[in-house]
Amino acid sequence: MALLSMQNISKTFPGVKALDRVNLDVQKGEIHAVVGENGAGKSTLMKVLSGVYPHGQYDGEIVFEGEPARFSGISDSEKQGIIIIHQELALVPQLSIAENIFLGNECARKGVIDWRKTNQRTEELLAKVGLSEPPTTKVDSIGVGKQQLVEIAKALSKDVKLLILDEPTAALQENDSRKLLDLMLELKAQGVTSIIISHKLNEVRYVADSVTVIRDGMTVSKLDAKAGLSEDEIVRDMVGRDMTHRFPEHSRTPGDVLMEVADWSVWHPEHSERRVIKNASFNVRAGEVVGIAGLMGSGRTELAMSIFGRSYGRNITGSVKLKGQPIDVSTVDRAISAGISYVTEDRKALGLVLDETIRFNTTLANLDGVSSGPILKRNEETRVAERYREALAIRTPSVFQKTVNLSGGNQQKVVLAKWLFTAPEVLILDEPTRGIDVGAKYEIYTIINDLAAQGKGVVMISSEMPELLGMCDRIYVMNEGALVGELAAGDASQERIMSLIVNE
Amino acid sequence: MELADDTNATPVVKTKGIGEYISSHLRQYGLLFALIAVMAFFEVVTDGTLLRAVNITNLLLQNSYIIIMALGMLIVIVSGNIDLSVGSVMGFIGALAAVMIVNYDQSPYLTMIVCLAIGGLIGAAQGYWVAYWKIPSFIVTLAGMLVFRGLSLWLLEGQSVGPFPKEFQIIATGFVPDLFPAGIGAALADLFGARKVNVLALATGIAAAALVVWIGLRQRAQNKAYGIEDEPTSFFVVRNVIIAAALIFVMFKLSLFRGLPNVLITMGILTIIYAFITETTTVGRRIYALGGNQKAAKLSGIKTERLTFLAFTNMGVLAAAAGLVFAARLNTATPKAGFALELDVIAAVFIGGASMSGGVGTIIGAVVGAFLMGVLNNGMSIMGIGIDYQQMIKGLVLLAAVIFDVYNKNKQG
Numbered sequence: 001m002a003l004l005s006m007q008n009i010s011k012t013f014p015g016v017k018a019l020d021r022v023n024l025d026v027q028k029g030e031i032h033a034v035v036g037e038n039g040a041g042k043s044t045l046m047k048v049l050s051g052v053y054p055h056g057q058y059d060g061e062i063v064f065e066g067e068p069a070r071f072s073g074i075s076d077s078e079k080q081g082i083i084i085i086h087q088e089l090a091l092v093p094q095l096s097i098a099e100n101i102f103l104g105n106e107c108a109r110k111g112v113i114d115w116r117k118t119n120q121r122t123e124e125l126l127a128k129v130g131l132s133e134p135p136t137t138k139v140d141s142i143g144v145g146k147q148q149l150v151e152i153a154k155a156l157s158k159d160v161k162l163l164i165l166d167e168p169t170a171a172l173q174e175n176d177s178r179k180l181l182d183l184m185l186e187l188k189a190q191g192v193t194s195i196i197i198s199h200k201l202n203e204v205r206y207v208a209d210s211v212t213v214i215r216d217g218m219t220v221s222k223l224d225a226k227a228g229l230s231e232d233e234i235v236r237d238m239v240g241r242d243m244t245h246r247f248p249e250h251s252r253t254p255g256d257v258l259m260e261v262a263d264w265s266v267w268h269p270e271h272s273e274r275r276v277i278k279n280a281s282f283n284v285r286a287g288e289v290v291g292i293a294g295l296m297g298s299g300r301t302e303l304a305m306s307i308f309g310r311s312y313g314r315n316i317t318g319s320v321k322l323k324g325q326p327i328d329v330s331t332v333d334r335a336i337s338a339g340i341s342y343v344t345e346d347r348k349a350l351g352l353v354l355d356e357t358i359r360f361n362t363t364l365a366n367l368d369g370v371s372s373g374p375i376l377k378r379n380e381e382t383r384v385a386e387r388y389r390e391a392l393a394i395r396t397p398s399v400f401q402k403t404v405n406l407s408g409g410n411q412q413k414v415v416l417a418k419w420l421f422t423a424p425e426v427l428i429l430d431e432p433t434r435g436i437d438v439g440a441k442y443e444i445y446t447i448i449n450d451l452a453a454q455g456k457g458v459v460m461i462s463s464e465m466p467e468l469l470g471m472c473d474r475i476y477v478m479n480e481g482a483l484v485g486e487l488a489a490g491d492a493s494q495e496r497i498m499s500l501i502v503n504e
Numbered sequence: 505m506e507l508a509d510d511t512n513a514t515p516v517v518k519t520k521g522i523g524e525y526i527s528s529h530l531r532q533y534g535l536l537f538a539l540i541a542v543m544a545f546f547e548v549v550t551d552g553t554l555l556r557a558v559n560i561t562n563l564l565l566q567n568s569y570i571i572i573m574a575l576g577m578l579i580v581i582v583s584g585n586i587d588l589s590v591g592s593v594m595g596f597i598g599a600l601a602a603v604m605i606v607n608y609d610q611s612p613y614l615t616m617i618v619c620l621a622i623g624g625l626i627g628a629a630q631g632y633w634v635a636y637w638k639i640p641s642f643i644v645t646l647a648g649m650l651v652f653r654g655l656s657l658w659l660l661e662g663q664s665v666g667p668f669p670k671e672f673q674i675i676a677t678g679f680v681p682d683l684f685p686a687g688i689g690a691a692l693a694d695l696f697g698a699r700k701v702n703v704l705a706l707a708t709g710i711a712a713a714a715l716v717v718w719i720g721l722r723q724r725a726q727n728k729a730y731g732i733e734d735e736p737t738s739f740f741v742v743r744n745v746i747i748a749a750a751l752i753f754v755m756f757k758l759s760l761f762r763g764l765p766n767v768l769i770t771m772g773i774l775t776i777i778y779a780f781i782t783e784t785t786t787v788g789r790r791i792y793a794l795g796g797n798q799k800a801a802k803l804s805g806i807k808t809e810r811l812t813f814l815a816f817t818n819m820g821v822l823a824a825a826a827g828l829v830f831a832a833r834l835n836t837a838t839p840k841a842g843f844a845l846e847l848d849v850i851a852a853v854f855i856g857g858a859s860m861s862g863g864v865g866t867i868i869g870a871v872v873g874a875f876l877m878g879v880l881n882n883g884m885s886i887m888g889i890g891i892d893y894q895q896m897i898k899g900l901v902l903l904a905a906v907i908f909d910v911y912n913k914n915k916q917g
């Protein structure tokens with residue numbers, strides 16, 4: 001029996017048809033995956049379902065539990081048992097787990113909270129999701145993975161009939177992701193129906209009973225996963241073309257050592273007794289792509305940011321050489337003029353001025369390149385932005401589009417454009433393909449290959465091991481702030497990388 | 505994934521209807537039309553008093569110090585901060601000038617230089633804590649507001665000090681002498697049937713109008729060359745005709761009275777300089793980046809601390825300049841000078857479209873916002889509306905402007 005049936009849902013924004021007669025049928029007790037590229041319309045569909053776009057703002061019919069459903073808002077859909085957990089977590093970091101779980105739904109009598117009952121019920125809920133933290137623990141003191149579980153516990157507290165998870169593992173490590181997916185399977189066994197939105201096809205294969213693929217606002221296919229799915233099949237439906245090769249071909253012959261970091265140590269900015277990076281030494285050659293593998297929290301981002309103008313940490317010691325010469329990387333602008341660029345893992349918070357245009361962002365790190373003295377040459381700026389739009393295939397009607405309106409993949413390209421315009425010798429790319437779809441990933445990989453072919457050194461930090469294995473000439477493995485191993489591309493495998501991490 | 509991603513799924517249709525164009529640029533036109541509507545309203549209800557030459561002159565003089573400070577405040581607000589101390593600093597500098605000139609017989613010119621420098625130091629001192637110690641600007645400048653209010657009281661010993669010598673007064677109350685031969689003025693006076701015409705003022709008005717149209721046309725030609733979506737021709741013509749006509753009209757009125765006030769020249773030049781800095785220099789660009797996303801700006805090699813520091817230093821200098829103009833205009837320094845004025849300045853900037861969270865706002869918007877407030881003040885005073893109602897109406901106008909902004913943003917969202 002279908003728990004949910006969304007029929008011929010259409011939703012139009014000014015100038016854009018975001019959803020075009022989309023159908024989605026979710027059977028009771030199943031895990032249903034909705035996949036599609038960024039911008040395909042998955043989130044819009046979920047916003048229609050959860051009442052963010054109330055009845056009347058879309059066309060089509062929603063049938064929930066056999067009854068036509070017309071939600072007037074998100075609280076309305078929650079009352080019916082449809083609960084959505086967004087990609088960006090909606091927890092209040094300063095409050096405790098218990099306070100968060102019962103936020104807006106407090107166990108209270110006449111406005112006075114019954115803490116004993118609150119904590120007791122929280123414990124029960126936490127046990128269900130496999131957490132053993134005391135209910136009074138502050139949310140900001142537990143990791144993202146556990147926060148995700150708290151969100152689910154919160155959903156369970158509300159008598160959930162349909163649980164929607166929007167990219168639940170986007171920010172999670174491999175093992176946390178696995179835990180979460182196992183929890184989904186467990187909830188399924190208890191009768192909870194879920195919808196999962198994900199980019200990660202191996203996860204979809206792992207949990208989903210059926211899959212709906214959406215492309216350009218339309219339902220492309222419905223696949224039954226019980227019979228077994230091939231990733232290629234899904235990818236083909238998602239992008240509308242065959243993707244036999246997930247990584248572009250490359251053949252590289254790295255040259256001399258370009259950048260050499262030696263004995264790099266960094267202490268924590270607040271806890272001055274904690275050493276975050278421990279005597280790290282590594283190098284990258286001209287025309288080489290070097291990977292840094294490691295779990296989240298292993299210090300990869302901290303290593304990169306501390307090299308890039310001491311943007312992280314304190315009491316930094318060690319040396320950085322470029323082409324054999326020591327260089328000054330003590331501030332960001334010195335690092336940039338020395339020839340180093342750092343492409344952040346968090347493009348929205350650290351990479352872009354979202355409310356500004358593509359042009360504004362493209363030239364931001366090298367304004368001197370588009371000005372004479374202190375005066376900006378705005379025509380030159382436009383030319384530069386246009387040049388990168390073409391070179392990186394940034395899909396936008398114009399470079400005067402605000403970057404907030406771009407999809408994740410295109411935003412990432414704008415960040416790359418910004419750093420390419422500083423003409424770096426060495427690019428440090430931190431999770432360059434996080435949260436972007438398969439097609440855009442392929443394009444980013446192509447850009448990386450082009451950079452290496454031009455003789456740049458590329459350092460690539462990634463949590464996705466297949467990506468490192470598919471792209472890098474060498475891979476360093478990082479664990480707990482130290483580089484614990486180095487593997488040539490030919491010798492590397494997921495197992496070898498993991499064993500280096502685990503055996504440390 | 506967010507809504508924004510979906511919006512990009514299919515390319516946005518580029519050719520928009522006029523209606524859609526208006527709704528996506530409502531803010532810019534809204535402010536201009538609000539100013540026109542308010543002026544038209546008061547012109548009618550005051551039986552033409554509002555736009556009389558003497559009143560236009562007054563309007564400019566009365567609002568000069570607000571506008572001068574709004575220029576600096578716009579930059580501070582765009583950088584993501586706020587400065588609550590400007591009213592007190594303005595009063596303090598006025599007091600300092602009075603004490604130096606009146607009590608200690610210092611030369612007015614030396615005094616002005618010293619006052620501007622001290623204003624800069626005050627701004628720098630506050631900026632230092634905000635920029636390098638990351639103390640919220642609200643708190644630092646709230647402290648500054650109290651400190652400098654106290655310092656003015658102390659300096660003036662609770663008394664009013666004045667009057668100033670003529671050469672100091674003229675910075676606020678003087679007029680630029682007509683440089684053109686008297687014959688032309690007389691001929692024009694006959695033509696218009698007026699008593700006298702200040703040709704310089706009229707010529708400046710025509711030149712300014714021509715400049716505005718020329719810049720507009722140039723911008724438009726460039727936009728076309730780069731395929732930027734531009735405003736419909738009819739809009740461009742109407743908007744420029746209104747602005748040009750308004751400039752010429754105001755200057756014509758001024759020419760019938762005493763000509764160009766010195767303060768107008770100061771204000772005009774400062775406005776042009778700051779508009780230029782914010783729009784076409786690297787420093788200006790970096791300030792918008794700082795306010796838009798401080799972390800991203802820092803990671804792009806922008807010295808965010810130094811920029812914040814400079815924004816406050818600049819604000820201090822402009823507050824000092826406003827203090828000199830204010831003291832010269834009143835011809836006396838009082839302990840009450842500048843009281844609560846920071847609120848008018850901040851209101852002007854927000855009415856002009858700046859965002860509380862930083863990164864958004866224009867110099868022209870802030871100036872028009874200040875004029876809008878000025879016209880409200882002036883019109884209501886002429887009508888004899890009590891200060892009680894005036895305050896309420898101004899408060900509601902500020903609220904309406906910001907609600908309008910938010911509503912607009914949501915609609916486009």
